[in-house]
Amino acid sequence: MSWETVIGLEIHAQLSTKSKLFSGSSTEFGAESNTHVDLVDMGLPGVLPVANKEAFYKAIRFGLATGAEINQVSSFDRKNYFYPDLPKGYQITQMTKPIVEKGSIKVLTDEGEKVINITRAHLEEDAGKSIHDLFEGETGVDLNRAGTPLLEIVSEPEISNAKEAVAYFKAIRQLVTFLDICDGNMAQGSMRCDVNVSIKKADDKELGTRAELKNINSFKFIEKAINYEIERQIRLMENGESVVQETRLYDSEKNETRSMRSKEEANDYRYFPCPDLLPVVISDNELQEIKDNLPELPEEKENRYISEIGLEQSEAKIISSSKTMANMFEEASSRTDDINLVAKWLVGDVSALLNKDNIEIDESNLSPENFGKLIERISDNTISGKIAKSVLEEVWENGSDVDEIIQTKGLVQIQDESLLEDIAKKVIDSNDDQVTAYKSGKDKLFSFFVGQVMKETQGKANPKSVNEILKKLLK
Amino acid sequence: MDKKTVTTISYLSRLKIDGEKEEKIIKDLDNIIGFVDKLNDVDTSNIEPLTNPLEKTAKTRKDEVTAKNLKKELLEVAPSANEDFFLVPRVVE
Known part of the structure; x- marks a missing residue:
């Protein structure tokens, strides 16, 4: 029955x-x-x-x-x-x-x-x-x-x-x-x-x-x-x-x-x-005054994110799913010009951590302010995206301040081009075989060199600079 | 009005009625309800229920904390309390 x-x-x-x-x-x-x-x-x-x-x-x-x-x-x-x-x-x-x-x-x-x-x-x-x-x-x-x-x-x-x-x-x-x-x-x-x-x-x-x-x-x-x-x-x-x-x-x-x-x-x-x-x-x-001052509702937020900011619908839905999430987005967006970077981090890494722990965003240790800082430090090239992931994980664990983690752990991205060039030269010098293979047409090996430089710098090198330097050196 | 109703009402209002007074109370309540029951003769089907006999509306408060901490004074006048809580015979759900 x-x-x-x-x-x-x-x-x-x-x-x-x-x-x-x-x-x-x-x-x-x-x-x-x-x-x-x-x-x-x-x-x-x-x-x-x-x-x-x-x-x-x-x-x-x-x-x-x-x-x-x-x-x-x-x-x-x-x-x-x-x-x-x-x-x-x-x-x-x-x-x-x-x-x-x-x-x-x-x-x-x-x-x-x-x-x-x-x-x-x-x-x-x-x-x-x-x-x-x-x-x-x-x-x-x-x-x-x-x-x-x-x-x-x-x-x-x-x-x-x-x-x-x-x-x-x-x-x-x-x-x-x-x-x-x-x-x-x-x-x-x-x-x-x-x-x-x-x-x-x-x-x-x-x-x-x-x-x-x-x-x-x-x-x-x-x-x-x-x-x-x-x-x-x-x-x-x-x-x-x-x-x-x-x-x-x-x-x-x-x-x-x-x-x-x-x-x-x-x-x-x-x-x-x-x-x-x-x-x-x-x-x-x-009654009229309350109507006039009604805050923006989830559905309105979602639509605004799509039409005004140009987010994908799936992104907008996740970001407007809770007030804390929306606050994070808005706080971080005020600290960078790269809105897509903010959306990418919320929908990607942050959501993945939420799913992993099976919790709601307001139960997590991540505050909108701290998330904003994280985005700002990626955006102003203080830290690389890779380092940012490990910083986020630490914040997730214990709620520490983003800037404090960056300072105490010495995670600031290496901006010094000549230092990066030295490291890149060292990598090239100690990998003769790969250099020969690369020069004979194995283009895929390029990422091997990038990886080696990253390894040497413990992920602190700016990937964009590394790419440019390696391209120059491997010509 | 029957005995069962009186037992229920007295339980709901936590009023204890001695067995010997029960008969008298049933009679009294019958009289009272019989008297008030006359009101049911009036057709009120089109009349809004009266929420208050004063034809006025409420004054309201602004959302401000104005109360002082009266913990000590209030616990002192309670029939039973310790330094933190009012105490009552144990109620278990």
Whole structure:
């Protein structure tokens, strides 16, 4: 029997505001516990939340970039549940009137381009952090994160497999980082996702019962968790059992999903309008200003690189694939006239290293500034392309400064023509046989001499000069 | 209103109801809901839900950090805390 998978994603993107959604506390990551907490975050009696306008502006940027409807009047609701890291006993969220509705995003899948619709994107506050394993019989609570603004981006259940889910998540991450509304840092939890998975027979119109997978924070785990869950559901159905609607936790160590029954006991959030907060209105002027100042999006960048700079489409696609990559390109391009050199290095050596380590560019040790320096040093003939490769590899390993590596390792290219000529003469003198063969018509041997000179200079000779000198000497 | 509903609601709101009071509470809640239920007689199908009785819109904040570090003071007033964290009976997922 053939089964179809139906997947929907809820992505939580932490908005990169300086202060929290409803208070003036800092949102800085990694601060000492409970130092970014004020009376509003604590939910103490008598305090009133006041919404941070910047969070709305950032959410609207997302809405505009996904061709969504912007609700210029949006309001907040309370989602009620008890948990120690939720001080008020409810989370403030947008249930009935979210700021953003009905957008869509293009995703590149194995079968080509696919449009995934976005049901809604709403603002809500994050909870604090519970620490379970530090204290005997007790749970510690750090409220630094409580009240941090999140944009919850809910997709339609239109995703058909694990790979597509990852592609969708990557597209959203690319977009929010280009829009500068979220830093996209998965390790720090700036982007997390819940996945709804169900299966149905190919000709069934109704969706099957879904399970919600929680606690997933990497691309790799999204794919694994979904594939595990699909198999589990198929096994149940084929054994004549049924899928239970529940929340399941993905355990990356065991690569399995487990039921979180405790949370299911009473999954009734009793939403109601938050009486502490009035509807927030975005004026036409504000909306227009955000539209006018929308940053360049990945697709626009790609097209500009092709039409204005003259890159190949394949190059432009790779370079505009992430904000960091694009920053590298733009930083390095400002340091040289040879744009093709920049593109060649990014699409070639840098991409090869990324593939080898199977990481994203912003997980690497290479910064746009350091890459810019590398290109500048090749471009101004300080180092040869060959040496540059080894410098790049070292930067890749430990993130050292390009100029420092060049200085401390004495990698500066030999520009002294007379020195190069001496070395070339030596090479010619000690290879009589090859010289005779070359002069009798074996042109291919030319590269042998170049190689020997390079070897003598430990790759520090400028290849162009070496070519000229050898041609002169071997006449 | 039945016993099961009262048990669920009391669990959700973390309010403990003594067994002997349960009957009375069921009766009270029935009365209250019966009273409020009259509102359902009004046809509201074409009326936007009211999000707030004040016909005003929100004042908002600029994105600035204005809060001070109150760690010591806040942990001091907590029912249970050590020098770094609020402490609660262990919750395990």
